[in-house]
Amino acid sequence: MKDELFTMMGEMPAMSPELLARMREDANRNFLRMKHWSEMVMNPKEPAVGPTPRQLIYRTNKSRLWRYESRRTVRTPLLFVPNLGISRPYIFDLMPKGSFIEHMTAQGFDFFLVDWGVFGEEDNGLTVEDAVTKILPRLARKAVEASGASEMSVLGYCMGAPLSACFVTTHPEFPLKNYVDMAGPIDFAHVGLFGKWLDAKVFDVDKYVDTLGSIPAEMVKMGFKLLKPTMDLNTNLNLWWNLWNPEYVNGFNALNKWANEYLPFPGEFFRHWVKDFYQQNRLIKGELTMAGRRVDLREIRCPVLAVGAKEDNIAPPACVKPLIDVVSTRDKEYVELPGGHISLIAGRGASVHCWPKVASWLAARS
Amino acid sequence: MADNTSQQLLDMWKRQVEEGTQAWLRMMGQGPAAAAPAMDPQAFWRPFMDQGMAAWSKVMTQGSAPSPDLMAQWKQFLDQWIAAWSRVLEQAMGTDTFAQLMGKQLEGFLNVSAPAKKAAEQQIDASLAGLGLPSRAQVVALARHLAQVEEKIDGLEDKLDRAVRRLNDGGGRPERA
Numbered sequence: 001m002k003d004e005l006f007t008m009m010g011e012m013p014a015m016s017p018e019l020l021a022r023m024r025e026d027a028n029r030n031f032l033r034m035k036h037w038s039e040m041v042m043n044p045k046e047p048a049v050g051p052t053p054r055q056l057i058y059r060t061n062k063s064r065l066w067r068y069e070s071r072r073t074v075r076t077p078l079l080f081v082p083n084l085g086i087s088r089p090y091i092f093d094l095m096p097k098g099s100f101i102e103h104m105t106a107q108g109f110d111f112f113l114v115d116w117g118v119f120g121e122e123d124n125g126l127t128v129e130d131a132v133t134k135i136l137p138r139l140a141r142k143a144v145e146a147s148g149a150s151e152m153s154v155l156g157y158c159m160g161a162p163l164s165a166c167f168v169t170t171h172p173e174f175p176l177k178n179y180v181d182m183a184g185p186i187d188f189a190h191v192g193l194f195g196k197w198l199d200a201k202v203f204d205v206d207k208y209v210d211t212l213g214s215i216p217a218e219m220v221k222m223g224f225k226l227l228k229p230t231m232d233l234n235t236n237l238n239l240w241w242n243l244w245n246p247e248y249v250n251g252f253n254a255l256n257k258w259a260n261e262y263l264p265f266p267g268e269f270f271r272h273w274v275k276d277f278y279q280q281n282r283l284i285k286g287e288l289t290m291a292g293r294r295v296d297l298r299e300i301r302c303p304v305l306a307v308g309a310k311e312d313n314i315a316p317p318a319c320v321k322p323l324i325d326v327v328s329t330r331d332k333e334y335v336e337l338p339g340g341h342i343s344l345i346a347g348r349g350a351s352v353h354c355w356p357k358v359a360s361w362l363a364a365r366s
Numbered sequence: 367m368a369d370n371t372s373q374q375l376l377d378m379w380k381r382q383v384e385e386g387t388q389a390w391l392r393m394m395g396q397g398p399a400a401a402a403p404a405m406d407p408q409a410f411w412r413p414f415m416d417q418g419m420a421a422w423s424k425v426m427t428q429g430s431a432p433s434p435d436l437m438a439q440w441k442q443f444l445d446q447w448i449a450a451w452s453r454v455l456e457q458a459m460g461t462d463t464f465a466q467l468m469g470k471q472l473e474g475f476l477n478v479s480a481p482a483k484k485a486a487e488q489q490i491d492a493s494l495a496g497l498g499l500p501s502r503a504q505v506v507a508l509a510r511h512l513a514q515v516e517e518k519i520d521g522l523e524d525k526l527d528r529a530v531r532r533l534n535d536g537g538g539r540p541e542r543a
Binding site for chain 2: 061121122134141192199201202207229230234237
């Protein structure tokens with residue numbers, strides 16, 4: 001075997017200049033990989049996130065309403081409603097040139113962000129109904145007042161979509177101009193693995209909430225990690241491969257910081273969220289009642305855009321698209337874009353596919 | 367010889383992957399013995415298996431100098447390997463058996479953690495009481511009370527806003543606050 005190897009080496013062709021140059025480049029990249037890796041390990045820096053300047057408009061309990069600086073050339077302002085719990089909202093303004101909010105404000109949108117905040121044990125009594133009929137209306141009203149506009153578009157992302165849909169249908173006084181559902185589940189019969197795992201036959205949510213009080217961040221993290229067990233392996237492999245590139249490393253640090261900051265769920269909120277939405281699918285059936293008003297998605301009469309992500313395993317396209325079938329408007333569109341639940345709205349792919357689509361759709365109707 | 371060695375290694379690895387997949391599927395109740403139709407494990411591995419085999423054979427037989435291409439191919443190979451595992455796991459985790467298993471695991475955890483949590487809380491409360499300090503439950507109750515007060519103030523502010531708006535909109539009796 002040894003002899004054969006030596007024979008093979010003897011037969012190796014002389015290296016071409018191109019090959020030599022590429023090998024030199026590869027050696028250089030390996031050096032940079034080692035350098036960046038040692039910096040990450042020996043001298044880790046806290047990544048700067050949320051670069052777009054903003055102003056606090058209103059706060060109630062843990063929740064905040066933020067307004068982002070922009071030229072405000074688009075007439076109708078935008079209220080962005082993300083998920084409650086799970087993760088922090090700075091993913092939408094992660095870093096310069098990698099921020100949905102930066103993109104929208106650069107397009108001239110007067111951008112308002114609902115930051116639900118981090119709920120503690122004292123908020124375990126907060127329900128979905130409280131979020132929809134107490135917190136959200138107040139923040140939405142403050143956004144309308146601060147903007148001085150007569151109408152406002154609403155964009156719900158992830159859980160923010162069903163929450164904001166409940167809000168706009170039960171608050172007809174809110175001057176809704178356009179509604180966008182971005183990766184937000186509406187028909188929970190098609191919600192994928194979470195739907196299976198949270199099924200009433202296998203998941204006793206009452207026992208869970210009664211025992212733990214709230215749903216700790218570690219539990220939330222475990223659930224999401226389990227959804228894609230190879231995610232960490234894939235992330236680390238890609239990091240190693242791109243470790244020579246300082247831009248990639250910066251992006252990785254920011255995203256990694258966000259991806260490891262999970263937030264807890266208030267107990268009662270989780271109970272209602274799982275029972276009403278995942279287990280009984282009451283939103284699409286029109287069986288929900290909040291503050292004495294029925295949540296009827298047919299009450300959405302403004303232009304509607306629903307955006308699904310092809311690889312989304314948290315809110316698969318099949319559970320997003322049904323919104324289009326139930327709303328009462330002819331100006332409605334469903335688009336399915338490349339990416340997963342997060343990469344739909346954050347990252348390079350999002351800046352190419354999702355952001356321009358959402359911005360142009362809204363601008364044409366604002 | 368190089369050809370034989372690489373072929374043997376790949377065959378062995380392929381066998382291991384297939385056996386591992388079958389074992390996993392059996393565990394998840396989707397193996398050949400189960401009533402549900404069995405998945406074709408080859409379907410997961412075939413794309414990257416073929417590519418891996420081609421890359422391996424090339425390195426072992428051509429005798430060419432190692433090039434950066436090899437690294438890129440290796441990375442692609444790993445990506446496909448991870449993607450294949452991801453698909454296998456996703457299918458396995460989408461089964462009723464897995465959901466039931468997970469539900470039982472969680473229930474077991476709750477059965478153990480509930481009494482442990484209660485005992486720990488009682489002990490901590492007793493220690494804090496001994497030191498003349500408020501318990502966690504008391505601090506939480508105070509925070510909840512503050513949140514309720516804030517909510518009431520916000521509610522009053524809402525009503526006041528509405529009343530002022532009505533007055534500005536041309537009179538009318540303000541709503542009772």
